[in-house]
Amino acid sequence: MVLKSFVEVHPDSHFPIQNLPYGVFKPEPDSEPRPGVAIGDYVLDLSQIASAGLFDGPFLKSSDCFNQANLNKFVGLGRTAWKEARTTLQKLLSAEEPTLRDNASLRQKALVPMDKVQMLLPVAIGDYTDFFASKHHAKNCGLMFRGPENAINPNWFHIPIAYHGRASSIVISGTDIIRPRGQGHPAGNSQPYFGPSRKLDFELEMAAVVGPGNELGKPVDVNEAADHIFGLVLMNDWSARDIQAWEYVPLGPFLGKSFGTTVSPWIVTLDALETFASDAPEQALCPLIIFDCYICHLTWFFLEYNKSHVSIIPTGQEDASIVTKSNFKNLYWTITQQLAHHTINGCNLRPGDLLGTGTISGPEPESYGCLLELTWNGKNPLSLGSSTTRTFLEDGDEVIFTGCCKGDGYNVGFGKCTGKIVPSRP
Amino acid sequence: MVLKSFVEVHPDSHFPIQNLPYGVFKPEPDSEPRPGVAIGDYVLDLSQIASAGLFDGPFLKSSDCFNQANLNKFVGLGRTAWKEARTTLQKLLSAEEPTLRDNASLRQKALVPMDKVQMLLPVAIGDYTDFFASKHHAKNCGLMFRGPENAINPNWFHIPIAYHGRASSIVISGTDIIRPRGQGHPAGNSQPYFGPSRKLDFELEMAAVVGPGNELGKPVDVNEAADHIFGLVLMNDWSARDIQAWEYVPLGPFLGKSFGTTVSPWIVTLDALETFASDAPEQALCPLIIFDCYICHLTWFFLEYNKSHVSIIPTGQEDASIVTKSNFKNLYWTITQQLAHHTINGCNLRPGDLLGTGTISGPEPESYGCLLELTWNGKNPLSLGSSTTRTFLEDGDEVIFTGCCKGDGYNVGFGKCTGKIVPSRP
Numbered sequence A, B: 001m002v003l004k005s006f007v008e009v010h011p012d013s014h015f016p017i018q019n020l021p022y023g024v025f026k027p028e029p030d031s032e033p034r035p036g037v038a039i040g041d042y043v044l045d046l047s048q049i050a051s052a053g054l055f056d057g058p059f060l061k062s063s064d065c066f067n068q069a070n071l072n073k074f075v076g077l078g079r080t081a082w083k084e085a086r087t088t089l090q091k092l093l094s095a096e097e098p099t100l101r102d103n104a105s106l107r108q109k110a111l112v113p114m115d116k117v118q119m120l121l122p123v124a125i126g127d128y129t130d131f132f133a134s135k136h137h138a139k140n141c142g143l144m145f146r147g148p149e150n151a152i153n154p155n156w157f158h159i160p161i162a163y164h165g166r167a168s169s170i171v172i173s174g175t176d177i178i179r180p181r182g183q184g185h186p187a188g189n190s191q192p193y194f195g196p197s198r199k200l201d202f203e204l205e206m207a208a209v210v211g212p213g214n215e216l217g218k219p220v221d222v223n224e225a226a227d228h229i230f231g232l233v234l235m236n237d238w239s240a241r242d243i244q245a246w247e248y249v250p251l252g253p254f255l256g257k258s259f260g261t262t263v264s265p266w267i268v269t270l271d272a273l274e275t276f277a278s279d280a281p282e283q284a285l286c287p288l289i290i291f292d293c294y295i296c297h298l299t300w301f302f303l304e305y306n307k308s309h310v311s312i313i314p315t316g317q318e319d320a321s322i323v324t325k326s327n328f329k330n331l332y333w334t335i336t337q338q339l340a341h342h343t344i345n346g347c348n349l350r351p352g353d354l355l356g357t358g359t360i361s362g363p364e365p366e367s368y369g370c371l372l373e374l375t376w377n378g379k380n381p382l383s384l385g386s387s388t389t390r391t392f393l394e395d396g397d398e399v400i401f402t403g404c405c406k407g408d409g410y411n412v413g414f415g416k417c418t419g420k421i422v423p424s425r426p
């Protein structure tokens, strides 16, 4: 029998008792930020649950991790504490359990309607890394910019390629994105132009939130990497293609990315996603062609999920048009391989660090994860509804990501990750 | 007449009353970290000076910025507060001023011998960016890896090229550097190898510490950029050339850099360096060939300084050999241009962010800023003393940076930035 909460949850909701994703919110505009979990159309205020002494397990009983303005302390505690919190919260919210269900005054304080709260970044992000883990995305970018001979660079099959991203400009879903200005790639031998980006794009990604970190100089074993991942969010790695194309040789993307990156507010835990995990797809080769290498293993953590899609509400219109449908399992490198590779040189991760997957493009054109690929660098405009087309994003366009794993009678969903483009400041 | 402090300062010292660089230290192993300034062979404990009520100017009188474990709050206050602190401290330390000079009990508490203290990272670094601002370095790297035709990529003369670096692995001078492991660039068509880096290198750099930040979406004008820079440190951007060469296409350096970056403990303020500033060298062209562009101006902040050099104490030996001598004025792009460019897309900087200049190579082979250039990628071993040579760094080697501006009868120096290589962990 499917577990049910005493809070009524619509069958289409992303947030039934099987999910219980973590976020940080303010119940009132002037209240202190605090951690919460989503349940149906409500947010359960964990600072209230903690104050009421209801986290009574050995790990959390005397912890102040839910009286914090972010989740860093909690995610740093590790899987045993996470499991204890999940067990406590599933019991507390279940239809059979009277403790919270029948305590009107606590319910009143602790269950806040989701449409009344302000969501904030769930973690303080010390470092943000973005990978490049979809082979389809890598191939399409290579075809456009380097031609068919060496579309995918030889290193790509050996290492999960990544770059360090900008942590300061990561914003929460719903934050407007100001169109960046910069130098654009000149056509042929002409001079670069300067001004508002002419090729503003989204990138459909997910990102892992790091739990316990590792000490500088001590790599994380790939078989233990999952214990260092608290959960996943949706991520839009907004990209200015003209700025990126001009600047990226030889040191990689910089200002073409650093003007803003949007994450969804709810971190869906690996514990909630576990039932949807599948084995890794067969990778073409052991990355190092050696036995027992640091990155080759019977890895896991591919999600089979449906209903992940991107839609755009064009400026001045009301209706959203779906522009792509993709799937987390379209990644070649797993998030555990990404994390193990990230630390093999001794690099230290810290709780709350963010590891983006890279654009999640699938094999078919309808599953490409960004406008660069969907319009083939602007050559093939995309139809949005009956009379609107886009090559790249226009001011006023709103981009909406969503993603969800379908369980048997319930969803484990990620909610939404949205952002609207506003004009460059003069 | 040259200003003198009541604390005796040797004429060769980097830290006379004209300098007064800021750091964070612990007087005893179990004491709380606190801000200090260097004066001769002493550290002046600013938490003690603040507690004694001696910061009595309007900006600092009621601030707790010197009762913090890092300098982020102080550097975020901006130039007016920095000038006030400098005026207060120069007066307090001057030979003529009795307040501190004649107060034995305060002197006892506030002046700590430098060789007794532990220095810590002076700021919490939210984001770290590394530029590529020496033309000589860019040219040499291009010659080695791309050949003479297009040694310097065309974008280089238009934009200060940079990449986001890893903030978590920035360490204070004196911290051992563990040799990174990773995949190395295969020769020809062979497979990549895996193991401890075979081409471990230093990079002689300086780095700007950001003062007040900017709001996301609001670029900093290049003519106001200096007000956003608190000061400079020496920086060693340790680099594993074999890892870097294999991974950097197309997204830039990642694990070849992220295993450790060392900074010197004392932030030398722009206010102390101002007298050594010169105009920018004539840049070959306005980066955008347009009037009044965002980055072209009568920029300043090239330092004329001498005695900047790198030495290596080879493993098992006692004497250091100088391997290169360079100069900050060998940079093509100024730090104010770097900062303005960094924000032109709206990217937000925060107090304490670090902007590395990139390797400071000069035109002559003796002024190249890293072993990659000095040994031409290992082809020409370098002599260290009579019987020792190096292509790249060996376990046990200690690398020492120093840098100093020579004033009239005094120095404004940066102290040292050191690190010793220790073997990879198995």
Ligand SMILES: [Ca+2]
Pocket: A130, A131, A203, A205, A237, A356, A358, A359
């Ligand atoms: Ca991306």
Ligand SMILES: [Ca+2]
Pocket: B130, B131, B203, B205, B237, B356, B358, B359
């Ligand atoms: Ca560098």
Ligand SMILES: [Mg+2]
Pocket: A236, A237, A238, A239, A257, A258, A259, A260, A261, A262
């Ligand atoms: Mg981005």
Ligand SMILES: [Mg+2]
Pocket: B236, B237, B238, B239, B257, B258, B259, B260, B261, B262
């Ligand atoms: Mg480094």
Ligand code: NI
Pocket: B286, B287, B288, B289, B290, B291, B292, B293, B294, B295, B296, B297
């Ligand atoms: Ni100009």
